[in-house]
Amino acid sequence: MRSFMYNLKQGSRQLWRNKGTSLTAILLITSMLVLVGVCFIITTNLNLFTEVVKQDYNEVEVFLLDDVTYDDVVLLMQKVEKQDGVVSVSYRSKKVALDILKERWGNNGYLLDTLGDNPLPQSLVVTVESLDYSAGVAEYCGKLPHTDDVQYYQQTVEVLNTVTNSVQKVALIMMAFFVLISIFLISNTVKLTVMARSEEIQIMKYIGATNWFIRGPFMMEGVLIGIIAAILATLFIGVGYYEFQLVYGKMIMSVVQSALVPNSIMILNSGIIFLAIGVSIGAWGSLVSMKRFLKV
Amino acid sequence: MIDFNHVTKDYDENNALDDVSVHIDDGEFIFIVGPSGAGKSTFIKLILREVSPTKGSIVVNGKTVNELSNREIPEYRRGLGIVFQDCRLLPKKTIYENIAFAMEALHKTPKQIKRQVPLVLSIVGISDKADRYPEELSGGEQQRAAIARALVNVPSILIADEPTGNLDPETANGIMKLLEEINNRVTTVVMVTHAKDIVDKMNKRVIVIDDGRIVSDKKGKYDHVEVMQNA
Numbered sequence: 289m290r291s292f293m294y295n296l297k298q299g300s301r302q303l304w305r306n307k308g309t310s311l312t313a314i315l316l317i318t319s320m321l322v323l324v325g326v327c328f329i330i331t332t333n334l335n336l337f338t339e340v341v342k343q344d345y346n347e348v349e350v351f352l353l354d355d356v357t358y359d360d361v362v363l364l365m366q367k368v369e370k371q372d373g374v375v376s377v378s379y380r381s382k383k384v385a386l387d388i389l390k391e392r393w394g395n396n397g398y399l400l401d402t403l404g405d406n407p408l409p410q411s412l413v414v415t416v417e418s419l420d421y422s423a424g425v426a427e428y429c430g431k432l433p434h435t436d437d438v439q440y441y442q443q444t445v446e447v448l449n450t451v452t453n454s455v456q457k458v459a460l461i462m463m464a465f466f467v468l469i470s471i472f473l474i475s476n477t478v479k480l481t482v483m484a485r486s487e488e489i490q491i492m493k494y495i496g497a498t499n500w501f502i503r504g505p506f507m508m509e510g511v512l513i514g515i516i517a518a519i520l521a522t523l524f525i526g527v528g529y530y531e532f533q534l535v536y537g538k539m540i541m542s543v544v545q546s547a548l549v550p551n552s553i554m555i556l557n558s559g560i561i562f563l564a565i566g567v568s569i570g571a572w573g574s575l576v577s578m579k580r581f582l583k584v
Numbered sequence: 585m586i587d588f589n590h591v592t593k594d595y596d597e598n599n600a601l602d603d604v605s606v607h608i609d610d611g612e613f614i615f616i617v618g619p620s621g622a623g624k625s626t627f628i629k630l631i632l633r634e635v636s637p638t639k640g641s642i643v644v645n646g647k648t649v650n651e652l653s654n655r656e657i658p659e660y661r662r663g664l665g666i667v668f669q670d671c672r673l674l675p676k677k678t679i680y681e682n683i684a685f686a687m688e689a690l691h692k693t694p695k696q697i698k699r700q701v702p703l704v705l706s707i708v709g710i711s712d713k714a715d716r717y718p719e720e721l722s723g724g725e726q727q728r729a730a731i732a733r734a735l736v737n738v739p740s741i742l743i744a745d746e747p748t749g750n751l752d753p754e755t756a757n758g759i760m761k762l763l764e765e766i767n768n769r770v771t772t773v774v775m776v777t778h779a780k781d782i783v784d785k786m787n788k789r790v791i792v793i794d795d796g797r798i799v800s801d802k803k804g805k806y807d808h809v810e811v812m813q814n815a
């Protein structure tokens with residue numbers, strides 16, 4: 289405990305002494321963490337959308353034109369039922385469609401009450417035995433009269449999965465780059481202090497101080513840089529995501545029929561991730577900067 | 585106890601020590617003399633394990649120094665006190681802080697530090713300078729402070745590489761008296777020097793190194809005239 293306080297005191301003093309470089313390093317690392325955070329936000333939301341869409345996996349929804357008659361619908365249902373792989377066909381009215389959407393939006397369902405005319409189309413909901421049939425059934429239904437559009441979710445899920453995967457890949461590559469650059473930045477900042485105190489380090493070596501004791505304050509300096517950057521980045525992400533939800537939340541909800549991941553969860557998770565990254569690159573960067581100076 | 589057994593040290597192509605064997609007992613006072621480039625500092629650096637021998641083995645206080653792992657070196661060095669010609673006090677710390685720092689670095693408690701620092705300051709005779717900064721002290725006083733720092737963790741061997749090199753003869757005499765006093769408190773003292781008058785006056789064991797070899801090792805005066813002229 290005593291040595292922790294010693295390291296903290298020394299570390300923050302050193303940080304303060306190199307205000308300029310420390311600040312530059314902190315800001316650069318903050319902006320990189322924010323980039324990582326944006327990737328994180330995108331992937332978690334995409335994952336959520338995918339989950340929501342998957343609920344409808346084995347359904348094909350055939351939207352009908354508004355001018356369709358009752359007899360047309362019965363005839364259509366009979367035709368579709370005879371298709372391979374079709375388990376059942378049911379009719380979904382405009383009102384039921386709206387109710388379902390409301391339910392899915394959960395707490396945000398009230399937003400739909402403000403809609404004037406119900407814009408949702410009536411449809412046939414075709415349940416298929418398995419995913420493999422959905423494409424064939426969809427193609428068949430699309431050619432029938434009175435039908436407007438066919439939606440089935442296999443495609444959507446696949447698209448979402450590909451997008452999520454590529455965003456994750458980009459994020460990983462960025463992270464790797466970012467970690468290297470940050471370690472370089474931190475090690476450069478800490479190296480200034482190490483050089484300024486190289487005489488002290490040498491004396492400590494002669495006296496018989498252990499390498500870990502000598503490293504302590506410098507590690508703390510690097511870790512402090514990482515922690516400050518992590519806190520700043522969490523603030524940026526929190527405020528930014530909040531604003532984004534205010535402005536685009538409704539729009540996204542109507543397009544993908546799913547709510548965004550709540551802000552509180554996002555802040556908590558990105559905060560933890562940022563801290564973990566910040567502390568490790570801080571410690572690592574300081575170790576790199578000291579390597580040469582500990583040889584005596 | 586310091587034991588060199590057929591120690592050779594090469595820096596790349598450059599031979600600094602050549603098949604040196606010597607035994608130093610606990611409580612001895614040893615002068616290491618010889619011309620510039622003879623290998624005196626190398627001898628000291630080998631004891632400190634700042635460098636490792638190319639051949640041979642070195643045993644200090646029962647430990648085979650050249651076989652120590654990196655992790656064992658700090659513990660080993662705690663048994664040694666080291667004084668340099670240029671003092672190497674930290675300019676931004678007071679004399680007290682400089683000496684306390686050597687104890688902090690070894691995780692000594694504030695209580696131990698408060699007891700021990702004034703003690704060594706009084707041994708070296710600069711108690712009244714505790715709160716001064718190094719630049720406010722004379723060369724002799726600075727060297728006393730450096731000796732105090734070397735003593736504060738109670739080493740069994742004190743090693744000094746030309747501790748009087750920057751001092752006028754009178755101040756140097758004071759330092760020598762201090763070192764002799766420390767030696768009388770059963771600390772082994774190994775001192776490298778160029779100063780013939782000091783060696784002659786002290787009448788201790790003198791090891792003469794020339795061109796990497798021990799050319800003379802006996803008690804008494806520094807009478808290796810040729811060597812002195814080269815130096």
Ligand SMILES: Nc1ncnc2c1ncn2[C@@H]1O[C@H](COP(=O)(O)OP(=O)(O)OP(=O)(O)O)[C@@H](O)[C@H]1O
Pocket residue numbers: 595596598599600618619620621622623624625626627
């Ligand atoms: N780090 C090193 N790399 C290469 N050669 C070295 C190194 N240190 C010392 N030497 C060489 O080893 C030899 C012995 O050097 P050393 O420093 O031991 O001499 P010295 O007796 O202490 O001399 P001086 O009285 O001038 O201090 C010299 O030839 C020197 O050039």
Ligand SMILES: [Mg+2]
Pocket residue numbers: 624625626
């Ligand atoms: Mg020398």
